[in-house]
Structure formats: structure tokens, C-alpha cells
Amino acid sequence: MQASLNWLKEYVAVDCGPKELADLLTMSGSEVDSITELGKDLDGVVVGHITSVNPHPNADKLSLCTVDTGSTTCSIVCGAQNMKPGDKAPLALTGATLPSGITIKKAKIRGERSEGMLCSEIELALGNNGSGIMILSSDAQVGQPLAEALGLKDVIFEIGLTPNRPDCLSLIGLARELAALTGKPLRLPSSPITERGEDISKITSVTIDDPDLCPRYCARIISDVTIGPSPLWMRRRLEACGMRAINNVVDVTNYVLLEMGQPLHAFDLKLLDQEKIVVKRANPGASFTTLDDKERKLPEDALMICDGSKPIALAGIMGGLNTEVSEQTTRILLESAYFTPAGILRTSKKMGIRTESSQRFEKGVDPEGVPRALNRAAQHIAELGGGEVNPRCIDNYPNPSPSPPTIPLSTSRSNSILGTKLTSDDITQTLRDLTFTVHEGSDDTISVTPPSFRVDIRESIDLIEEVARLRGYDKIPAI
Numbered sequence: 001m002q003a004s005l006n007w008l009k010e011y012v013a014v015d016c017g018p019k020e021l022a023d024l025l026t027m028s029g030s031e032v033d034s035i036t037e038l039g040k041d042l043d044g045v046v047v048g049h050i051t052s053v054n055p056h057p058n059a060d061k062l063s064l065c066t067v068d069t070g071s072t073t074c075s076i077v078c079g080a081q082n083m084k085p086g087d088k089a090p091l092a093l094t095g096a097t098l099p100s101g102i103t104i105k106k107a108k109i110r111g112e113r114s115e116g117m118l119c120s121e122i123e124l125a126l127g128n129n130g131s132g133i134m135i136l137s138s139d140a141q142v143g144q145p146l147a148e149a150l151g152l153k154d155v156i157f158e159i160g161l162t163p164n165r166p167d168c169l170s171l172i173g174l175a176r177e178l179a180a181l182t183g184k185p186l187r188l189p190s191s192p193i194t195e196r197g198e199d200i201s202k203i204t205s206v207t208i209d210d211p212d213l214c215p216r217y218c219a220r221i222i223s224d225v226t227i228g229p230s231p232l233w234m235r236r237r238l239e240a241c242g243m244r245a246i247n248n249v250v251d252v253t254n255y256v257l258l259e260m261g262q263p264l265h266a267f268d269l270k271l272l273d274q275e276k277i278v279v280k281r282a283n284p285g286a287s288f289t290t291l292d293d294k295e296r297k298l299p300e301d302a303l304m305i306c307d308g309s310k311p312i313a314l315a316g317i318m319g320g321l322n323t324e325v326s327e328q329t330t331r332i333l334l335e336s337a338y339f340t341p342a343g344i345l346r347t348s349k350k351m352g353i354r355t356e357s358s359q360r361f362e363k364g365v366d367p368e369g370v371p372r373a374l375n376r377a378a379q380h381i382a383e384l385g386g387g388e389v390n391p392r393c394i395d396n397y398p399n400p401s402p403s404p405p406t407i408p409l410s411t412s413r414s415n416s417i418l419g420t421k422l423t424s425d426d427i428t429q430t431l432r433d434l435t436f437t438v439h440e441g442s443d444d445t446i447s448v449t450p451p452s453f454r455v456d457i458r459e460s461i462d463l464i465e466e467v468a469r470l471r472g473y474d475k476i477p478a479i
Helices: 018-027 171-182 232-240 248-260 341-351 356-363 367-385 411-418 424-433 460-471
Strands: 002-004 031-038 045-056 059-068 073-078 088-093 107-109 112-114 116-118 154-160 206-208 216-223 264-268 277-281 287-289 295-297 303-306 311-314 332-338 394-396 407-410 437-439 445-449
Touching: 002 171, 002 232, 018 031, 018 154, 018 171, 045 073, 045 116, 059 116, 073 088, 073 112, 073 116, 171 248, 206 216, 206 394, 216 277, 216 367, 232 248, 248 264, 248 356, 248 367, 264 311, 264 367, 277 332, 303 341, 332 367, 341 356, 407 411, 407 460, 411 424, 411 460, 424 437, 424 445, 424 460
Parallel strands: 206 277
Antiparallel strands: 002 154, 031 154, 045 059, 045 088, 059 073, 088 116, 107 112, 216 332, 216 394, 264 332, 277 303, 287 295, 303 311, 407 445, 437 445
16 A cells, blocks of 8 residues: 555654654554655746746747746746736746656747746646646745645655555554554544535435345435546645546545545446446346446356446446446435455455455455545535535445454453563553553453454454554564
């Protein structure tokens, strides 16, 4: 998994350097395989203030711009037409090398001096828009390095996680680890949601025919959405973590997947027959065309998301081409569900498909986090797409998961196994730092309830391992 340091800092105020942070994560069991610094490919590109735009005397399609860099004034010949005096834009100074490998040099263009280059998104590898120069916010600081102005300076950690820690397949999961390791408070994002319009119960319904494979399915409707590109900050975060930006709706589902570890899927509601959802096993011998435009034969036990007449998604793995969100989409049905790990793993292996979504489901997502992620994504989609979240959420949860077990933990047994001299208070505080609930017990024994996202904790030995890794394996004496 790839994790952005800037993004992590939104949830926990770590003040150590990237190397020290990587060592902390590695020693606690989340091994950091590599550290990459971003933003270096924009050295020499600054925020420029365009003070004048005049026609080029020798070329109808070129302009002469005067650009203030904060310390000097440059004359720039520009072929774009979308700028005006007062705009702020990325200026590549003489000597700068763009991501494409082009080095900017002083030049005479049709007889006029040009001392740099005003840049488009595509020239800076910041997007796909090459129709004009990139216009920056009016409050951008003139002369500031562009990477700093746009928050593009970042550190990316490539983290190799053990299969038993699906909770760390998210930025919040990693931030929770760092908060426990550093003693810093964890700042979880709030998910306030504003609802308007027609109640969801009058629009759609959800039926689960196979609750053994889908114990919980939640849905929301977002109406009057305009599909378009996501803002730069979201696109950059997705790309930094190894995901390609697509549009504002799909990008939100991927953003929340990375943030909270909960996969989501967005359907174009008008493409759903009878505007309803049915979750059931595939019909024998059926085939299905996935989002990558490949027709696939379905195993008999594959779980499908269907509408009133046809399959529309391979549950927990990949959506279908027949309900894909497009520029014509105006109404979204947003899915957030819990699919059983064994079912997703079995189907993923049989079909040879492994996605960011299937990786999380097959390891086990938090069943109690399903509606939280749904609400956060729905509000983001409404805000970025100019739409409205319809009132209420469908939460079909026929057989709620049992509560996490309450596990007795002996202080003396813990010390005997670890070779330590920890007190009951030491162990209690360590587990509470990891958001476990600790109940008072006898002098030697406490009772511990793990949070719902820690699906790997079932026995006292699991708790002892938690104490060991958080206090530091290097601090446990050799026996």
C-alpha cells in the first residue's frame, strides 16, 4: 500500500522525519519498503503574476505577457488565450526542467524575447487539460515554488502489510497506529451530511437473497449530480497513492476507500432496471461484462449485484460496464457493503481478478464502518458534483455480526511470555492507546474488547502480541 505523509498528517500530528516514522511503522509490524519524495520534478516552477497581456507584433496566435515573479519581471511569449492581466499562473523559469524532460531556455520567438514559460496542467503532469495555461487561485503567493503553493511536496511510503492487518489498508488505520506509537491524538474526520429531496424509500430498494455472502448492504441516492473532473487536491492524492483519477464521483469512492478502507461503488441510477438492487448468486453458465470491457464467465457461486433484470456488478470485485457513471449521469446510487472474505477470495481467484476493492474485502473490512464510509462519500459526491443527498440511507443488515469477543488477559502470563515486568496499568494503557476497551478485573487479570475493525484479535495471545509490538520488539529482552 502507498501512503502519503501529508494525508496522514491530517489525522495525526506526527512531528518526526520520514525515516524515523518509517522505522516506527516497520518496528511495529507495518514494514516500510521504500520512501519516495514528490514535488522535485517541479523545481524552478513558481507562482507568477501576469501584469500585462499584449498581442505579439509578428504572430496572430501568440501573446506577449509580462509576469512578476516576486523578485523580478519576465517577458514571456505565450500561445494560450485563456489568461488576462491579474491572473496567477505557473511560471517555469529559465533553467527549469519540466516533468516531460524539457529544459526551459531563454529564446527569441518571432523576434520577441521569452524568458520562461507559462504552463498548462498537462505540461506539469498535473492533469489532462492542455487547452490553456493553468490558472491558480488568486490568493497564491507570488514567487512561491509551485509545489509548495499546491501542496505537492510530499513523502510517499510503500508499506508491506501482513495479511492479518486489514485495518491498516487505509490512511486512518495507519494514522491510528502512529497515534498509538507516538502518543499523539488521533483526529478522525467528521461526516456531517445534508439531506434534501425525495426519500430514498420512494426511489429504490435493496434485497439480499444470499446473506451468507453479503451480511450487510447500505445504499444512498445522490441527485442532480454533474460529472466532471475532481479538484486538483483530490487527483493528486489519488495519484500519489497509486490510483488514476477518473471523474468526481469515481474519485470520491476511491478516495474514501484509501482513507477509511471501505470499498464503495457508484451506479448510474437511470441505468438500473426498476431502479432497485438485488444481491444474489450468479445464474449457472452466466457471463458478465465488467468495467474493463471484458466479458467474463461467472462461477456458479459468484455473488452478483443485480437490478430488476440483470447483473450490474461482480460483488466486491468490479462493477459492470452496463451501469457505469458517465458524463450523462445525473443520479447516483452509492453502494457500501460488507461481503464475506471467503466468498470474495474464492471468486477473485477463480476469475483471476484482483482489485483494490477485492483485496480489502478478502482480508475483512469493518462491518460497523459500512454506513460511516457511505455517508462520507455521499456528502463528498454532493459537494464536488453540485448535487443533493436524498434523505435516509438503506441499511439492509438481516443478521448483524456478533459483537467482538471480550478476552481475559493475565498480567503475569503476559510477562512470562514476553520476559517483561509490565504492570497491569502498563498493559491497560498500551491497549487503550490502540482503541481497545479495557474493563477492570482482578489484581492479575483484565478483560479486553477489541474494536470491530480488529478482525484479527480473538485470543489472549493476540493481545499479548499487541502489547509487544506497540511497546517495541527491541525492548523485549532476549531469553
